[in-house]
Amino acid sequence: MASPPPSPDLRPVRLNALGEFAASIAHEVKQPLAAVTINAEACMKWLEQDPPRLEQARAALRVVMQASTAAAGMVRSLHGMACQAAPERSTFIVEDALREVLQLMRGELRQHGITMIEDYAAAPYQLTADRVQLAQVMLNLLLNAIEALKDSAAPRTLALKTLLADGALRISIEDSGAGIPAALAERIFEPLFSTKPGGTGMGLAICRSIVQAHGGQIWTTTVQPQGAAFHLSFKEYTVWTPSRS
Incomplete structure (x- = not known):
């Protein structure tokens, strides 16, 4: 009786897919994280003024919060795309x-x-x-x-x-x-x-x-x-x- 053909090794395919997924995350969150850094630095500068520029600092912090929320949302979105989930409309x-x-x-x-x-x-x-x-x-x-x-x-x-x-x-x-x-x-x-x-x-x-x-x-x-x-x-x-x- 002939032995069954060996199962294909799917590890390279999975590694390639994982690499693409990792590259996607790195690419997508780069800008929101840059916005966090830029506006956090701006916030510190406004607070170090004498007197502190509180309204400008608050505006910078609002962008920090928005950018961090965007980054988290993009990671969730990419995970959903990788799992072939439907968009959250x-x-x-x-x-x-x-x-x-x-x-x-x-x-x-x-x-x-x-x-x-x-x-x-x-x-x-x-x-x-x-x-x-x-x-x-x-x-x-x-x-x-x-x-x-x-x-x-x-x-x-x-x-x-x-x-x-x-x-x-x-x-x-x-x-x-x-x-x-x-x-x-x-x-x-x-x-x-x-x-x-x-x-x-x-x-x-x-x-x-x-x-x-x-x-x-x-x-x-x-x-x-x-x-x-x-x-x-x-x-x-x-x-x-x-x-x-």
């Missing part, structure tokens, strides 16, 4: 969520002399989605834009926009950096593919997974005279209307 105003993400990025924007332009649709729109995961996507895209602008000549501008287009709610991030070479535009969403030295190649892959899990689309275009834009599009949206008591 809630209904929220998109512009409010975007402003929260920008608050975490203020220090980076100031440090690199980047002018931030916010151009939101006239009416507030709502999404029913995982708010933490949307924040992950926006943080990744904003960080990529900042990276693209670090070595650019002035003016360094970054625009965050919302609008209705083709029957869907669109969120766009546009930068005035060097742009994305056409030969690489089709590959930037691939896992482990990176155009940056030392990059993990996980950020845009995570963005695509999250957006697609919400039934949306993500793509990139060229900005004239120079720069790149990333767009998110969601067909399932509603117009926010204030509740009446």
Whole structure:
């Protein structure tokens, strides 16, 4: 009687998956933790003033709390994605969520002399989605834009926009950096593919997974005279209307 074939050794596959998961966590929590450090240092400086600048210190501490909550939420989100859990959906105003993400990025924007332009649709729109995961996507895209602008000549501008287009709610991030070479535009969403030295190649892959899990689309275009834009599009949206008591 022939012996059964040996079972495949799944350890390399599991190790690769574990490595990707660890790289994802390291990549995603980097910015919230940086925001914690920057604002904690700012808080100490405000408190050391004579007299102490208490309101500014409180504002810095609020960002510390927001950033630490964001980091914890992102770890939970990545764990859920690794376990193929469904997104934790809630209904929220998109512009409010975007402003929260920008608050975490203020220090980076100031440090690199980047002018931030916010151009939101006239009416507030709502999404029913995982708010933490949307924040992950926006943080990744904003960080990529900042990276693209670090070595650019002035003016360094970054625009965050919302609008209705083709029957869907669109969120766009546009930068005035060097742009994305056409030969690489089709590959930037691939896992482990990176155009940056030392990059993990996980950020845009995570963005695509999250957006697609919400039934949306993500793509990139060229900005004239120079720069790149990333767009998110969601067909399932509603117009926010204030509740009446």
